[in-house]
Amino acid sequence: MKALPDLSAVEAMDAADPLRSMRERFVLPEGVIYLDGNSLGAASPAVFGELQKAATQEWAEDLIRAWNTAGWFDMPVVLGDQLGRLIGATAGQTVVCDTTSINIYKVLHAALAMRPDRHVIVAEGDSFPTDLYMAEGVASTRPGAVLRLEGVDAANVEELIDDQVAVILLNHVNYKSGELRDMAALTRKAHDAGALIVWDLCHTAGAMPVELDKANADFAVGCTYKYLNGGPGAPAFLYVATRHQGEARQPLSGWWGHARPFAFEQGYAAGSGIRRFLCGTQPVLSMRALKGALDLWDDVDLTVLREKSIALTDLFIQLVEAKCAGYGLELESPRDGSKRGSQVSFMHEHGYRIMRALIERGVIGDFRAPSTIRFGFTPLYVGYKDVWAAVAVLEDILRTEAWKDERFGVRTAVT
Amino acid sequence: MKALPDLSAVEAMDAADPLRSMRERFVLPEGVIYLDGNSLGAASPAVFGELQKAATQEWAEDLIRAWNTAGWFDMPVVLGDQLGRLIGATAGQTVVCDTTSINIYKVLHAALAMRPDRHVIVAEGDSFPTDLYMAEGVASTRPGAVLRLEGVDAANVEELIDDQVAVILLNHVNYKSGELRDMAALTRKAHDAGALIVWDLCHTAGAMPVELDKANADFAVGCTYKYLNGGPGAPAFLYVATRHQGEARQPLSGWWGHARPFAFEQGYAAGSGIRRFLCGTQPVLSMRALKGALDLWDDVDLTVLREKSIALTDLFIQLVEAKCAGYGLELESPRDGSKRGSQVSFMHEHGYRIMRALIERGVIGDFRAPSTIRFGFTPLYVGYKDVWAAVAVLEDILRTEAWKDERFGVRTAVT
Numbered sequence: 001m002k003a004l005p006d007l008s009a010v011e012a013m014d015a016a017d018p019l020r021s022m023r024e025r026f027v028l029p030e031g032v033i034y035l036d037g038n039s040l041g042a043a044s045p046a047v048f049g050e051l052q053k054a055a056t057q058e059w060a061e062d063l064i065r066a067w068n069t070a071g072w073f074d075m076p077v078v079l080g081d082q083l084g085r086l087i088g089a090t091a092g093q094t095v096v097c098d099t100t101s102i103n104i105y106k107v108l109h110a111a112l113a114m115r116p117d118r119h120v121i122v123a124e125g126d127s128f129p130t131d132l133y134m135a136e137g138v139a140s141t142r143p144g145a146v147l148r149l150e151g152v153d154a155a156n157v158e159e160l161i162d163d164q165v166a167v168i169l170l171n172h173v174n175y176k177s178g179e180l181r182d183m184a185a186l187t188r189k190a191h192d193a194g195a196l197i198v199w200d201l202c203h204t205a206g207a208m209p210v211e212l213d214k215a216n217a218d219f220a221v222g223c224t225y226k227y228l229n230g231g232p233g234a235p236a237f238l239y240v241a242t243r244h245q246g247e248a249r250q251p252l253s254g255w256w257g258h259a260r261p262f263a264f265e266q267g268y269a270a271g272s273g274i275r276r277f278l279c280g281t282q283p284v285l286s287m288r289a290l291k292g293a294l295d296l297w298d299d300v301d302l303t304v305l306r307e308k309s310i311a312l313t314d315l316f317i318q319l320v321e322a323k324c325a326g327y328g329l330e331l332e333s334p335r336d337g338s339k340r341g342s343q344v345s346f347m348h349e350h351g352y353r354i355m356r357a358l359i360e361r362g363v364i365g366d367f368r369a370p371s372t373i374r375f376g377f378t379p380l381y382v383g384y385k386d387v388w389a390a391v392a393v394l395e396d397i398l399r400t401e402a403w404k405d406e407r408f409g410v411r412t413a414v415t
Numbered sequence: 416m417k418a419l420p421d422l423s424a425v426e427a428m429d430a431a432d433p434l435r436s437m438r439e440r441f442v443l444p445e446g447v448i449y450l451d452g453n454s455l456g457a458a459s460p461a462v463f464g465e466l467q468k469a470a471t472q473e474w475a476e477d478l479i480r481a482w483n484t485a486g487w488f489d490m491p492v493v494l495g496d497q498l499g500r501l502i503g504a505t506a507g508q509t510v511v512c513d514t515t516s517i518n519i520y521k522v523l524h525a526a527l528a529m530r531p532d533r534h535v536i537v538a539e540g541d542s543f544p545t546d547l548y549m550a551e552g553v554a555s556t557r558p559g560a561v562l563r564l565e566g567v568d569a570a571n572v573e574e575l576i577d578d579q580v581a582v583i584l585l586n587h588v589n590y591k592s593g594e595l596r597d598m599a600a601l602t603r604k605a606h607d608a609g610a611l612i613v614w615d616l617c618h619t620a621g622a623m624p625v626e627l628d629k630a631n632a633d634f635a636v637g638c639t640y641k642y643l644n645g646g647p648g649a650p651a652f653l654y655v656a657t658r659h660q661g662e663a664r665q666p667l668s669g670w671w672g673h674a675r676p677f678a679f680e681q682g683y684a685a686g687s688g689i690r691r692f693l694c695g696t697q698p699v700l701s702m703r704a705l706k707g708a709l710d711l712w713d714d715v716d717l718t719v720l721r722e723k724s725i726a727l728t729d730l731f732i733q734l735v736e737a738k739c740a741g742y743g744l745e746l747e748s749p750r751d752g753s754k755r756g757s758q759v760s761f762m763h764e765h766g767y768r769i770m771r772a773l774i775e776r777g778v779i780g781d782f783r784a785p786s787t788i789r790f791g792f793t794p795l796y797v798g799y800k801d802v803w804a805a806v807a808v809l810e811d812i813l814r815t816e817a818w819k820d821e822r823f824g825v826r827t828a829v830t
Contacts, residue, residue: 027475036479043475051470051700052463059647060442060458064451064779072647099695101669102517109556125681130670130695133683137666141524141556149681223696232474232487232699251552254516255545264784266540266564268548280514280545281638284647285466286698364479369679 004322005315013311013384018304025296026229026381033386033393035365038203038343038376041229041293050292054285075287076235076256076278082294083228083237086302087201087220088211094239095274096290097256097282100202100223103238104134106250106277107219108167110240111196112142114247115166118195122160123169125149126176131169131200141251157186161193168195172210173203173341176368178333180204180341184215191216202226205237207342207378208309209302212239219244227342227378228297230290238277245273254279300380308379310337312387313344316375319391320346327398332372343376356408357397363390419737420730428726428799433719437795440711441644448801448808450780453618453758453791456644456708465707469700490702491650491671491693497709498643498652501717502616502635503626509654510689511705512671512697515617515638518653519549521665521692522634523582525655526611527557529662530581533610537575538584540564541591546584546615556666572601576608583610587625588618588756591783593748595619595756599630606631617641620652622757622793623724624717627654634659642757642793643712645705653692660688669694715795723794725752727802728759731790734806735761742813747787758791771823772812778805 005013014020026042028034034042058070067073076097084094097103108121119142123135132149139145148160161168168190173180183199190197199220204210206227212220220239224230240248249270255261256278259269270276314337320329332345348354348371355367365375375390397403420428429435441457443449449457473485482488491512499509512518523536534557538550547564554560563575576583583605588595598614605612614635619625621642627635635654639645655663664685670676671693674684685691729752735744747760763769763786770782780790790805812818 027471029476029478032478034478040474040479040482042478043470048467048470051466055458055463055466055646055704056442059455061444063444063447063449063457064455064781065774066647067455098513098517099669099697101671101695102513102667105667129673129679129681132681133668133670133673136683137668140668141666143558225696231470232481233696233702234700235698236695251556252517252520253548253552253555254514255548256516258544258548264544266544266547268551280516280651281640281648282514283650283698283701285649285704286701287648289470289700359480366479 002318004318007388010315010384010388017308017383019300019308019379020383022296022300022380023383028381031362033363033390035363035375035377035382035390037378037382038226039366040232041226041378042381043231044229044293044296046296047231047289047292050288051285054288072284075284075291076282077274079287079291079294080237080274083205083224084239086210086297087205087239088209088213089239090213092273093242094237095277096224096235096237096287097278098236100200100221100236101130101134102252103221103236104131104169104198104200105138106252107198107221107238107240108135108138108169110248110250111167111198111219112138112145113249114196114244118164118166119144119146120165121145121147121167121169122157122165123147123149124153124157124171125151126153126174127169127171128175128200128202131171135169158189161190161195163194165193165195167198169198169200171200171203175203176345176372176374178341178343178345180334180339183211183217187215187217203341203343208306217241224290224293229293231286231293233286234290235282235287240274240277250277252279256280305379309342309377312377312379312382312384313337313340313342315384316344316377316387316391319387320394323391323395324398342378343374345372345374347371348373350403352411353403353408354397357403357405358393361393361397363393417733419733422803425799425803432723432798434715434723434794435798437711437715438798441796443796447777447779448805450778450790450792450797450805452793452797453641454781455647456641456793457796458646459644459708459711461711462646462704462707465703466700469703487699490699490706491697492689494702494706494709495652495689498620498639499654501625501712502620502654503624503628504654505628507688508657509652510692511639511650511652511702512693513651515615515636515651516545516549517667518636518651519546519584519613519615520553521667522613522636522653522655523550523553523584525663525665526582526613526634527553527560528664529611529659533579533581534559534561535580536560536562536582536584537572537580538562538564539568539572539586540566541568541589542584542586543590543615543617546586550584573604576605576610578609580608580610582613584613584615586615586618588622590618591760591787591789593756593758593760595749595754598626598632602630602632618756618758623721632656639705639708644708646701646708649701649705650697655689655692665692667694671695720794724757724792727792727794727797727799728752728755728757730799731759731792731802731806734802735809738806738810739813757793758789760787760789762786763788765818767826768818768823769812772818772820773808776808776812778808
C-alpha cells in the first residue's frame with residue numbers, strides 16, 4: 001500500500017501533470033470543485049467561439065447557403081470521424097447524430113434483423129435505464145422479440161448467451177459503480193455464441209482509450225456531453241463496423257440517410273456506409289458546439305489521460321478511506337484502477353444528505369438512489385489538489401455531521 | 416384584376432405595414448433579398464442572446480445544476496406550450512424535441528396501434544420525401560402494415576380512405592407548390608372513415624394561423640427552423656390531442672418519456688400527458704436558440720401576419736406575370752391567396768440556371784427538380800419593396816438571358 005501523500009506531495013503531482021495546461025482551456029466557476037464531468041462536461045472558450053461563429057457568421061450571413069459553404073450537411077460524418085479517433089474507430093464507421101436513446105434503437109433494430117432466426121436481446125439489469133427502455137421499445141416492434149435482463153450483469157453474461165440470443169447490449173462502464181468491462185473478451189464471447197454486440201460508451205468516450213476496431217466490436221453508441229465536453233444535450237454518436245454496413249438497416253429511415261437526399265424520390269433507398277444511420281436534420285448549433293469541444297482533443301494523448309484518470313481516482317479512494325474512516329462510507333467502485341472508469345462511487349446510508357451538503361460547499365458530484373454518492377474525475381480539468389480539497393470538505397461534513405442539517409433532508413433533484 | 420402598382424405604391428405598402436418594425440429584430444446581410452425563409456429562417460439578436468446566456472452563464476457557471484436552475488429539463492414542454500399558441504393548441508399538447516422525421520415515426524406508430532384492426536397508412540405521393548420514408552420505416556416494423564401513396568393527393572384523398580385505413584399523413588402546405596389544404600374538412604373526412612390524421616405543419620407553423628384544436632386534429636408534427644426562425648436544424652415539435660394522450664404509445668421509449676425518469680427503474684412506464692412522446696436528452700443549446708426565436712412571436716398578431724403573407728405573394732405573382740411575361744415562367748402555386756402558403760413557385764424549363772443566376776445577384780430562393788423555382792415570403796422580415804426588387808432582378812436575368820452563362824449549367828447543390 002502506498003504511503004498517504006501530504007499536501008505538498010499532491011501539489012508535486014499537479015506540477016508534474018503533463019495535462020496540466022489543458023485546465024486553462026476550460027471555464028469553471030470560482031469556488032467550485034467539479035466532480036460531475038461524467039454527467040455534464042465543462043464549458044470552454046473553444047465551444048463559445050464555434051457557437052458564435054456558427055450563429056452570427058455562418059447562419060446570419062450565409063443563411064441557407066451555409067449548408068454547403070460551412071459544411072453543415074457533412075458535419076455528422078466529419079465529426080464522426082474526428083470522434084472515431086478517440087474510440088478506436090477508423091474513418092467511415094462513426095456518425096454524430098440524434099440522442100443516445102435513439103441511436104440505441106437504430107443499432108438494436110439493425111442487429112436483430114441481422115439474426116432473423118434468433119429473438120432475444122440481452123441487456124444488463126443495472127444498465128443506465130434508457131438502454132433498457134429503448135431495448136423494450138425495439139422488442140415491442142419485433143414480433144417474438146424478448147428482452148432478457150433478469151439477473152444479467154457483466155460477470156455472468158456469458159452464461160446467459162445461448163443460441164436464441166441475437167444481440168447483447170452492454171455498458172462499457174457501469175454508470176453507477178464505475179466498473180469497467182473487458183470489451184475484447186466480452187465481444188469474443190458474444191461472437192463465439194453467434195450473437196452481435198452493442199457497446200454503450202457513454203462513460204468511456206473521452207475518459208480513456210477505447211478500441212472498438214481492435215475489439216472487433218459490431219456496434220456502439222454514446223453521448224458527447226460527458227467526458228467529451230460537447231455541451232448540454234450535445235448530439236450523440238453511433239458506430240457500425242464497416243463489415244456490417246452493407247447489411248445493417250434501421251427503421252428510422254429519414255431523408256438524411258437516403259442514398260440521394262436531394263433527389264426528392266418517393267421511395268427510401270438506404271445510403272451507402274455509415275450515412276444510412278442518419279435520419280433527420282441535425283441541430284447545427286449544438287453540433288458546432290461539439291466541434292469546438294472535439295478540437296481540444298487534438299492535443300491529448302489518451303494513454304496519458306488514462307494514467308492521470310487512474311491516479312486521480314486512486315488518490316481519491318486512498319484519501320477518503322484514510323481521512324473519512326469510521327463514518328460509514330463503503331467503496332462501491334472497483335479498487336483496481338484498471339477495472340474502473342474515471343469515477344468513484346461510495347455508498348452511505350445518508351448519501352443523499354451528504355451530497356447535498358457537499359454541493360452547498362462547492363464540491364459537485366451527484367447522488368444515485370438509494371445510497372450512492374458518485375464523483376467523476378475528468379483528467380482534462382481536474383487536478384490532484386482538487387481531489388485533496390474535495391476530500392477535506394467531505395471529511396469536515398462527516399466529522400461535524402453537517403449533513404444532518406434539516407434542509408438537506410428535503411428531497412429535490414440532485415444534479 | 417388589381418392595377419399594377421408602381422414603386423411608390425409599393426413603398427406606401429411598406430410604410431403602412433403593421434409588421435414593419437419586426438424587420439429590425441432580424442439580421443440579414445447587406446445586398447441580399449432573402450426569399451428562402453421557408454427553408455431556413457433568418458437569424459436574430461434575440462437568438463444570439465439566448466445562445467450566449469445558455470453557454471457562457473448557465474452551462475459555464477451552473478454546470479450540471481443548470482438542468483434545474485435554468486429550467487433545461489422542462490424546456491421541451493415549456494417551449495411546446497409557447498409554440499402551441501402559434502398552431503392553435505392549448506397547453507399540454509405540444510412538445511419540442513428531436514427531428515420532424517423522428518416525430519413522424521412516433522406519431523404514426525402511435526396512430527397505427529390505436530387502430531389495431533386496420534393496416535393502411537395513406538400519404539401523399541408528393542409529400543416532402545422524408546414523410547414517406549418515415550412512413551415506410553413505420554410500416555416495416557408493423558407486420559401487415561401497408562403504405563398507400565400511389566396517386567394520392569389532397570384532392571382525391573377521400574376516395575382513398577376506406578375501412579382499412581388506420582392513419583392519414585398530410586402536409587398542411589405542399590412544400591413544392593405551396594398549396595394549402597383545408598385542415599378542418601380533411602380531418603372530418605378522415606374521422607368519418609374511422610381513421611386518424613397526422614398533419615405535417617413544416618410549411619405553415621409561423622406562416623399563418625393554424626387551428627389544430629378547432630380542426631379536431633389528432634396528431635401533428637413540424638419543424639422550427641423555417642418560418643419560426645429557430646436556427647439551422649432547430650429541434651422539431653409534435654402535437655398529440657389531449658383525448659389521445661392516455662392511449663397513444665410510441666416505441667422510442669427513452670428515459671425522458673418515463674413517468675419517473677430520475678427513479679432509474681428497470682422497466683419503462685410511459686409518463687403522463689405529452690411527455691411520453693419525449694425520448695432522450697435534448698440539445699439544450701439549439702433548444703435555447705429556439706426559445707429566443709419563439710419569444711419574438713409574443714408581439715405578432717397571426718391574422719395580420721397572414722394578411723401580409725397573402726399581400727406579399729399576391730404582389731409577387733402580379734409583378735412577375737406583368738414584368739416577366741413571355742419568358743416561359745408558369746405559375747405552379749395556387750393563384751387564390753387563401754389556398755396558398757407563404758411561398759410562390761414557378762416552373763421554367765431552365766429553372767435551375769435561373770435560380771443560380773438569381774442567387775448570384777443576391778436574390779435567394781431555391782430550386783426543386785425538375786423545374787421549380789421557389790420563393791418564400793416570411794412576413795416578419797420581407798417587405799413589399801423586397802418583392803419589387805426581386806422581380807426587377809428576375810426580369811433582368813430573363814430579358815438579358817444572363818442565366819445562359821455557362822457557369823450556371825454546372826450542377827451543384829442549390830440551397
